[in-house]
Structures are given as C-alpha cells and as structure tokens.
Amino acid sequence: MKESVPGKIKSKRVYTGKVLSLDLDTVAFPDGSVGELEMIRHPGASAVVPFLSDPVGEDPQILLIRQYRYAADGYLYEIPAGRLNRGEAPHDCAARELKEETGCTADKLDHLLSFFTTPGFTDEKIHLFIATGLVAGETKHEADEFLDLEPMLLSRALQMVEAGEIVDAKTALGLMYAAGFRAGH
Amino acid sequence: MKESVPGKIKSKRVYTGKVLSLDLDTVAFPDGSVGELEMIRHPGASAVVPFLSDPVGEDPQILLIRQYRYAADGYLYEIPAGRLNRGEAPHDCAARELKEETGCTADKLDHLLSFFTTPGFTDEKIHLFIATGLVAGETKHEADEFLDLEPMLLSRALQMVEAGEIVDAKTALGLMYAAGFRAGH
Numbered sequence: 001m002k003e004s005v006p007g008k009i010k011s012k013r014v015y016t017g018k019v020l021s022l023d024l025d026t027v028a029f030p031d032g033s034v035g036e037l038e039m040i041r042h043p044g045a046s047a048v049v050p051f052l053s054d055p056v057g058e059d060p061q062i063l064l065i066r067q068y069r070y071a072a073d074g075y076l077y078e079i080p081a082g083r084l085n086r087g088e089a090p091h092d093c094a095a096r097e098l099k100e101e102t103g104c105t106a107d108k109l110d111h112l113l114s115f116f117t118t119p120g121f122t123d124e125k126i127h128l129f130i131a132t133g134l135v136a137g138e139t140k141h142e143a144d145e146f147l148d149l150e151p152m153l154l155s156r157a158l159q160m161v162e163a164g165e166i167v168d169a170k171t172a173l174g175l176m177y178a179a180g181f182r183a184g185h
Numbered sequence: 186m187k188e189s190v191p192g193k194i195k196s197k198r199v200y201t202g203k204v205l206s207l208d209l210d211t212v213a214f215p216d217g218s219v220g221e222l223e224m225i226r227h228p229g230a231s232a233v234v235p236f237l238s239d240p241v242g243e244d245p246q247i248l249l250i251r252q253y254r255y256a257a258d259g260y261l262y263e264i265p266a267g268r269l270n271r272g273e274a275p276h277d278c279a280a281r282e283l284k285e286e287t288g289c290t291a292d293k294l295d296h297l298l299s300f301f302t303t304p305g306f307t308d309e310k311i312h313l314f315i316a317t318g319l320v321a322g323e324t325k326h327e328a329d330e331f332l333d334l335e336p337m338l339l340s341r342a343l344q345m346v347e348a349g350e351i352v353d354a355k356t357a358l359g360l361m362y363a364a365g366f367r368a369g370h
Binding site for chain 2: 007018045071
C-alpha cells in the first residue's frame with residue numbers, strides 16, 4: 001500500500017452543542033482516495049480510580065459511583081469522571097471531578113493511561129488516573145448529575161466486571177488497569 | 186433523593202448520518218426535573234480478540250490490526266471490530282468483521298462482555314468476543330478501511346497498553362480481559 005499523507009481536506013460543522021459538536025469532514029485516506037466522515041468533536045475527559053485504602057494492601061477498598069445514564073436507560077456503576085473545561089489540564093480535571101462527584105480530595109493523583117473511547121466516530125480521549133490518600137469533604141454535583149457513592153472492595157468490583165454488572169468501558173478498563181498497577185508494585 | 190421514573194419525554198432528530206445519528210432529547214431526570222441531552226444514536230458494534238495459538242498455552246500469540254483513524258490523526262493498534270448491520274446478532278457481526286478485516290474464520294467465538302463506550306453522549310454498546318481455532322483466508326476490507334495485520338505475543342500487546350502505545354479503549358479492555366480470561370482457566 002503506497003501511503004500518501006492522509007488527513008482533513010475540509011470540514012463542515014453540522015451541529016454545535018453543549019457537550020459535543022458534529023462535523024462532516026472530507027478526508028484524504030492513506031491510498032489517496034477521498035471520502036466523507038462524520039466526526040463527533042469532544043473536548044476530552046478525565047477519569048479517576050479512587051482508592052479508599054492502601055492500593056498495595058490486601059484487597060483494597062475503592063470508591064465507585066452509581067449514576068443515572070439516559071443513554072443506558074438506567075443506572076451505571078462508574079468511576080468518577082467528567083469533561084475537560086477549556087484550557088484545563090487533565091490532572092486538574094481529574095482532581096476537580098473527583099471532588100465534585102465524591103467530595104474527596106486526593107493526596108496523590110497518578111496518570112495511568114489515556115485512550116480513545118471510540119475512534120471510529122469521535123476524537124474523545126479519556127485520561128485515566130489513580131487517586132490515593134483520599135480525604136472526605138462536600139460534593140458539588142452538576143444540575144443533571146444523579147449519583148450515589150458506592151464504596152466497595154476492588155475484588156468485588158472486578159467480579160462485577162466479569163459478571164456484566166459493570167458495563168461502562170472506562171470503569172472496566174480503569175479497574176483492570178488499577179488491579180495490574182497494584183500487582184506491579 | 187425521591188426517585189420518579191426517568192427517561193425520554195421527547196426526541197428531536199438533529200442529524201441522520203451514515204454511521205450515526207444525533208438526537209436532541211428532552212429528558213426527565215430521577216429527581217423529576219427536566220433537561221435536554223445531546224445523544225448520538227449508534228447501532229452498536231462487535232469486537233474480537235483473536236488468538237492465533239492456544240489461549241491457555243504459554244504466552245499465546247494474538248492478531249491485532251494497525252488501522253488508519255482520522256479521529257486519532259494517525260494509525261492505531263486495534264482488535265478487529267465493526268458496526269452491527271441492521272438485525273444482525275453480535276456473534277454474527279463478530280465473525281463477519283473478523284473475516285473481513287483479517288481473513289480468518291474462528292472455530293470458536295466466545296462472548297466475554299458488552300460495554301457502553303462512552304455513556305455520557307452515546308448509546309453505542311460494544312460486544313466483546315474471544316476467537317480461538319483460527320483458520321486463515323482472504324480479507325475483504327471496506328472502502329474506507331486501511332489496515333495491516335499485526336500478529337504479536339499477548340505479553341507484548343499488554344506491554345504496549347502499559348507503555349501508552351495501544352490507546353484504543355476496546356483494545357486495551359479486550360487485551361486485559363482476555364489475559365484475565367486466560368488466567369482463570
């Protein structure tokens with residue numbers, strides 16, 4: 001396959017929204033052909049696996065949230081997460097969302113990895129962190145957030161992934177990655 | 186928190202596309218309040234972790250693809266995956282996408298888990314499978330797919346997740362889940 005320089009030829013904004021925008025882009029593909037792609041533009045997000053006890057201790061406790069998700073027509077178990085504000089660094093966003101959704105501040109917030117949620121149609125990237133040394137405080141939910149705090153053992157959360165009771169991708173990924181992080185220390 | 190029955194009040198189709206559609210929905214939240222949500226409607230997808238050797242043998246070989254992704258402005262390592270056709274069962278979609286993208290047919294295709302990719306703004310769900318007993322054949326790419334086959338050891342792929350060289354969520358999730366599946370047998 002002869003590779004040309006692929007990328008954007010032109011972009012047409014179809015919709016500008018509160019959370020996301022939709023572009024219809026004309027794209028040069030690697031073989032030189034040209035096509036149109038629908039592309040959801042998203043500012044990106046941070047997500048946090050919060051440890052309530054020593055992450056390298058025996059079966060540590062973590063803090064999940066149980067949140068109403070219209071897209072799922074019900075409640076999902078998730079790790080705390082939220083969109084980046086304009087110009088906000090992923091680390092700051094992680095600290096802010098952790099505080100807003102759980103009331104906790106973290107002594108330490110380590111970046112684990114960053115990933116594309118679904119690169120077939122959006123540029124959304126989630127930056128995943130692990131939070132340790134948590135100190136409790138007041139929550140500050142946004143108007144359309146409905147959530148409860150769900151502390152649980154990491155082993156239990158991993159069982160819930162296995163059993164299909166945790167079905168949010170960033171959460172399953174974060175829990176499995178944190179378990180590996182733990183094992184690697 | 187007093188819970189009413191949350192859900193859709195009305196839905197306005199803002200854009201109908203080839204891959205996705207965008208709705209602006211008026212939603213009743215769990216506290217009885219009403220708001221608007223942007224919701225990307227997606228048919229769902231299947232993804233496959235293909236094992237080229239015995240998945241419970243020592244450090245098995247898997248088959249990744251390296252694919253041009255406009256959203257990522259470059260090439261991503263991914264597991265084979267694609268959208269459900271109308272009325273298509275996730276298992277059939279997994280077998281079809283595996284065949285189209287890698288040329289392989291699988292003796293066995295086991296469902297691992299299904300997850301929401303990013304439930305804040307889309308109903309997209311990915312159904313994740315593990316494929317074993319692969320038999321090679323001809324590939325049949327779609328017009329806008331540009332990909333190379335990348336066989337590698339599972340241990341190497343997991344290192345690439347750790348090193349931030351594999352940044353596709355379904356792929357990182359699939360690899361870690363398959364490693365756990367393997368360990369559990």
